[in-house]
Amino acid sequence: MKRNPQRTQKIAFFFLLLATLLIIVPVGLIIVIIIQKGLPAINWQFLTDMPRQGMRAGGIFPAIVGTVYLVLGAISFALPIGLLAAVYLSEYARANILTRLIKLSIVNLAGVPSVVYGLFGLALFVVFFKFGASILSGSLTLGLMILPIIITSSVEALESVPQSFREVSLSLGASKWQTIRNIVLPNAVPGIITGTILGVGRAAGETAPILFTVAAFYLPQLPSSIFDQAMALPYHLYVISTQVPNVDEKIRYGTALVLLFMVLSVNLVAVIIRYKFRKLKKW
Amino acid sequence: MTKFRITNINVWFGDVHSLREVNLEVQSNEILSVIGPSNSGKTTFIRMLNRLNELQLSFRMSGEIDLDTLSIKKVDVEELRRRVGMVFALPLPLPLSIFDNVAYGPRMQGIRNKTKLKENVESCLKQAYLWEEVKDRLNTSAFKLSGGQQQRLCIARTLAVKPEVVLFDEPCSGLDPISTAKVEEAMLKLKQHYTIVLVTNNVKQAARVGDRTAFFLNGELVEVDQTDKIFTAPGDQRTDDYIRGKFG
Numbered sequence: 001m002k003r004n005p006q007r008t009q010k011i012a013f014f015f016l017l018l019a020t021l022l023i024i025v026p027v028g029l030i031i032v033i034i035i036q037k038g039l040p041a042i043n044w045q046f047l048t049d050m051p052r053q054g055m056r057a058g059g060i061f062p063a064i065v066g067t068v069y070l071v072l073g074a075i076s077f078a079l080p081i082g083l084l085a086a087v088y089l090s091e092y093a094r095a096n097i098l099t100r101l102i103k104l105s106i107v108n109l110a111g112v113p114s115v116v117y118g119l120f121g122l123a124l125f126v127v128f129f130k131f132g133a134s135i136l137s138g139s140l141t142l143g144l145m146i147l148p149i150i151i152t153s154s155v156e157a158l159e160s161v162p163q164s165f166r167e168v169s170l171s172l173g174a175s176k177w178q179t180i181r182n183i184v185l186p187n188a189v190p191g192i193i194t195g196t197i198l199g200v201g202r203a204a205g206e207t208a209p210i211l212f213t214v215a216a217f218y219l220p221q222l223p224s225s226i227f228d229q230a231m232a233l234p235y236h237l238y239v240i241s242t243q244v245p246n247v248d249e250k251i252r253y254g255t256a257l258v259l260l261f262m263v264l265s266v267n268l269v270a271v272i273i274r275y276k277f278r279k280l281k282k283w
Numbered sequence: 284m285t286k287f288r289i290t291n292i293n294v295w296f297g298d299v300h301s302l303r304e305v306n307l308e309v310q311s312n313e314i315l316s317v318i319g320p321s322n323s324g325k326t327t328f329i330r331m332l333n334r335l336n337e338l339q340l341s342f343r344m345s346g347e348i349d350l351d352t353l354s355i356k357k358v359d360v361e362e363l364r365r366r367v368g369m370v371f372a373l374p375l376p377l378p379l380s381i382f383d384n385v386a387y388g389p390r391m392q393g394i395r396n397k398t399k400l401k402e403n404v405e406s407c408l409k410q411a412y413l414w415e416e417v418k419d420r421l422n423t424s425a426f427k428l429s430g431g432q433q434q435r436l437c438i439a440r441t442l443a444v445k446p447e448v449v450l451f452d453e454p455c456s457g458l459d460p461i462s463t464a465k466v467e468e469a470m471l472k473l474k475q476h477y478t479i480v481l482v483t484n485n486v487k488q489a490a491r492v493g494d495r496t497a498f499f500l501n502g503e504l505v506e507v508d509q510t511d512k513i514f515t516a517p518g519d520q521r522t523d524d525y526i527r528g529k530f531g
Binding site: 094095165167 | 335338362368369375388391
């Protein structure tokens with residue numbers, strides 16, 4: 001049979017499209033199912049009330065608050081350190097053994113399973129530093145976990161700023177630091193924000209790292225300091241799905257929906273910020 | 284007066300020997316054109332003068348370069364680059380407004396006074412023959428300008444630092460003939476106040492604007508002489524061949 005390049009192309013396109021559609025389907029299904037089953041649970045009381053009757057009724061307010069605290073804590077720890085490390089790696093580090101060692105460490109840090117982070121956080125922050133099971137310990141553990149995400153995406157963002165901008169700035173008598181501060185960093189902001197947001201999403205959703213370091217099964221009141229334990233959405237979801245019998249399905253799916261909504265809306269913010277920056281700066 | 288005295292310069296990038304035993308002087312208030320085929324070391328040569336080659340990790344050099352009798356290694360590198368400005372081959376505006384592009388250099392020196400900055404920006408844009416075209420839209424992005432306008436903006440930006448020397452690295456390679464003429468006009472005018480080193484791929488441009496012309500080939504300085512002499516009676520057969528377009 002003679003080969004028909006047109007037909008070969010059509011077949012190839014078909015499979016490429018099919019593979020792409022296969023990505024959309026599960027995402028769509030997850031969202032549809034969770035909304036369908038969870039939406040009936042969502043109301044003002046669910047979002048703002050304490051859990052009641054052994055978490056079989058009432059709201060999930062403390063878990064929402066706990067997750068917000070943990071994410072803020074993790075970011076305020078991981079963003080400065082990650083950004084400074086990224087600037088060092090992209091602008092100052094020479095190609096030597098130390099640099100290679102640092103880059104290798106970051107790759108490995110990204111590959112460590114999250115439950116190992118949990119154990120590590122327990123050993124280091126909870127026990128060794130005596131922070132106890134607390135928001136501080138949990139935030140630091142989550143921060144460590146998202147550090148490689150922030151460093152990697154920030155390095156990428158910094159390196160994508162054209163070398164010619166640096167040369168121009170230096171040729172005008174600006175110092176290296178002035179060049180980084182005024183030219184490189186501002187143009188890397190969209191990429192850095194993207195990385196940070198990815199980190200936020202990760203930190204908000206992980207259960208294992210907070211399991212031993214902060215998460216409480218049930219707390220009658222909100223945490224009052226960073227040395228208090230807190231409830232958190234992912235762990236709460238795990239608890240009401242597996243540990244507490246006879247929890248209404250719509251409460252479980254409602255909790256999942258809130259978690260999903262929080263992560264997605266954070267991502268949306270990232271998209272908007274990037275879009276605005278891209279419109280502002282073109283080269 | 285001698286502005287630059289270049290003595291026995293050798294440059295390597297890794298194993299590549301890019302400049303070999305270059306000896307040359309640049310006089311004050313002259314336009315020295317540097318011609319030669321690509322890969323002859325022209326760009327490496329002018330990037331020596333503001334120490335921009337040092338950004339490459341594989342860069343090594345030997346020899347001496349004096350600016351007004353003082354070795355450029357002994358001058359603070361930021362100060363050197365303020366005294367020796369550079370216009371690059373492609374128009375490279377920074378992602379800032381027209382005004383902020385020109386004001387960038389002075390601001391990095393710590394000048395914050397708004398009236399001073401405004402005066403400086405205006406006078407530099409005038410020297411680069413751009414003022415009339417942009418005076419009503421100084422706050423729009425520099426990327427909105429055409430290629431030729433962008434390159435004149437880059438010239439204004441370089442002048443705003445008040446350099447003594449301006450290095451032009453093939454400044455017209457991406458420009459149309461009319462923009463090229465405007466840039467050349469600006470260069471001839473600038474000669475009164477600045478020393479200019481012009482690297483160009485365009486032999487005719489060297490003939491039009493250069494007081495003296497240096498011919499580089501394979502990292503060697505073949506010869507340097509008055510432009511008239513280079514173009515009518517060059518001392519070396521290779522120069523003659525290049526100018527006549529026999530290779531390159």
